[in-house]
Amino acid sequence: MAASAPPPEKTEENPILWVARPMWTAARQFAKSLVRPSTIIYPFERLEDPKFRDEVQVASGKPIGVGHVWDNYRGVHALNIATCISCNLCAFSCPDVCIEMVTVPGGDPKHPKKCPQIDYGKCSYCGFCSDACPEGCLSMTTRYELSSPKRADLVYSPQKMYEVFQRKLPMSPIRLERPANEDAILLDAPLCIGCNACARDCPTNCITMLDIPKAVAKPGEKLPRRIWKEPVVNDSDCVRCGTCISVCPKECLFWGTHP
Amino acid sequence: MVTTLYDVAYFLSSSLLDALGTHLPGILGTALTNSGLIWLLAAVIFGAILLGASMINTIMLIWFERKMLGRFMDRRGAMHVGFAGLLQNFADGLKLFRKNTFKPREADALGYYSGPTAYMVTSLLIFGILPISSGWSDGSLPLTLLLALVIFSFAPLFIFVSAWSSNNKYSLLGGMRSAAQMIAYEVPILIAVVAVVVVAGSFDLTTIVNEQQNYWFWGPLFLALVVFVTGMLAEMERIPFDLPEAEAELVEGWNTEYGGMLFAFFMLADYLRALVGSILVVLLFLGGWTLPSYLPAGLTSFPLAGILWFMIKTYLVFGLFVWIRASLPRVRTDQLLRVGWMRMIPLSLLSIVLAVVLVAVRCLPVFGCLPPVGGT
């Protein structure tokens, strides 16, 4: 077995040291962790405990939020059902399509109130939804424990996220101011038939159907049949959800800047 | 009164049969108590006690290693099943026990099944003949040490058989490495043991322990101790000599193809051999179940004190093995064999010379004097 020529040996230091030095190091480590190993017994102890907080702060040299979790940590969402206006913007902006708008009690039978339900099996914690939410009612908390033996448990209903909201955990910053030069909803008036669909479905009720001056028919001319009302959008209340555009049967609403 | 373990087993068996015999009618009762059944039952009880002791110790040894290794790695080791994870290994064993035992299609059934079994059985045999305290065996085996080492050296054969019959290249490589390594380190171990035998004047382990009443052999025979411990490390295939099952290269070495209870056999036998190795170190170099005479006699006079001290020493020696495992990296095959043949054997020969000198001098200023020849 040892027939092949052994590689030339470099003996710069005493081979005893090759054994002695690592054993000394290991013994020192052993003695140190005999008192308390660095391991934190996670489900029973956690880094948020005050007794570990100092250590973490020293180790990272940075200020920390609550526990070791940063204030703007993007964890489980908190949803304030009361202020949600069912605008669908969160579901629209989710890149993983993990938000489904489900009915929650509180709406009128004709227009049920819908709130987001999030499947954390798909969520990538990007935070787009909470950025998009115009009312600031969907926000991400520092809660990070949501492991579960069942996949179905990962789907958080609005009520469940409302419970998270009620715990008053630190939430990621909410951006409520709107961009200055945002597109507004414009109306292609000749196409509008005054059907009221947009005003009915607008979550912020910022559309009012206003009377428009009645066109006077010239003799011999046949006017198109019209209901003489058309939508007027209150731009400062509009959250730009696009619901009106999608419900309009004549496609007469569009994005644009006011002339 | 010195009772041996067999006496205990005999007492248990006879009282059991007596109690049974009184309840049975006439001739049947006498037949039960006066036949050779007592010896048969005594032997079974004896074996059961030994099996239980060895298994519990082996499993505790695994727990001990896991805990200690954890501390070396700045963590805690098993801690959830039972107090401080004491039952974790029993749980693991139960899991392995419940698993399906299967054989690779191309494997040779005879070798595949008999290899681990024989490995396990021979390892158990060694434990059976080692004296754990003064009352363990009655000294009727004058060549215990030799017998133990002979059985110890069966292992490469069984490992190689099971490796070869697994029909897997990793197994085969591991088996070949194992055989080469074990045979290379068998020689220095035996020579180092000769040094102890020269000083103690006997192959009987009880006598060797009794010879150490004035001083333990680890001091004057330090060289032999170093050779023996190194050799034992290689025999047990522990890091840094775990080439036969080098995970990085050979998957799991010679037991790659084994699963379920057969794997548990290998695992248990490995630790059983580690236990036996530690016990041998304690017996040969650390005074067995005795304590130095300058310590108060009360430490050794309570019942089962011998076993207690013996076990403490054994676990400390095993702790040394764990310490080495936690510290040193794995060596290369050529390094391993070169150290074995070119360093260990000369060192062990030197230790024999030292032992002869020691016997000639009989008294060392630091350690004191050996007992007179033949006396205990």
Ligand code: SF4
């Ligand atoms: S955080 Fe991102 S992925 Fe998760 S629900 Fe919100 S938008 Fe979707």
Ligand code: SF4
């Ligand atoms: S974006 Fe906000 S207000 Fe709109 S539906 Fe989602 S949670 Fe409700």
Ligand code: SF4
């Ligand atoms: S986009 Fe349309 S539906 Fe949405 S808030 Fe503005 S006006 Fe209302």
